Amino acid sequence: MWRVKRKKWAEIARERMLILLSLAHDEALSHNFERARRYVFLARKIGMKYNVSLPRKFKRNVCKKCCSFLIPGYNAVYRLKRKKITILCKNCGRRMRVPYK
Template sequence: MAKAEKGVSAKKIAQERVDILFERAKEARDEPELSARYVSLAREMAMKQRVRLAHYHRRSFCPSCHAYFIPGTNLRVRIQHGKIIYTCGICGAVTRIPLNKKTESR
């Protein structure tokens, strides 16, 4: 039983640290390398502890280069054909998110 309780608390701690790292990435907007490093660390921690990233965290960075998105600076947002299209200004990666009832309610 102690092992199961330990695992749950480790995941909770990992989730808190992931949230802290994303906050730090948001604060370090002026330093793109530092914010990308924070995002990379948060992703590594989440993957290692098998913690899911919240949808607002998943959409706040580039899946290719891990740059923290700042709309208008390194992110272009378009709505076309029922999809939200994020284009990274650093690496040019494109992320398409369907625009349907599920995403509108979030």
């Protein structure tokens, strides 16, 4: 019984996270970064509560330190070095390194 409820809760949480992250993307494109940060913060909070990770397509676009939605050229710098993508958040200065596939 508990597993069935947990699956339903996780599915609902995943849907809500997708909605919030797509809203954050739209707000970041319209240069409203504070509202986008709030949407990302709420999505991460829902994910932590129900033990659901961020969707893969949004995982690289979110800074884990300051919860800002990263848009290349506005608040993020993307560099390709030595088989890695280096993403620099301009808000907090955190570097994220992601290997090539």
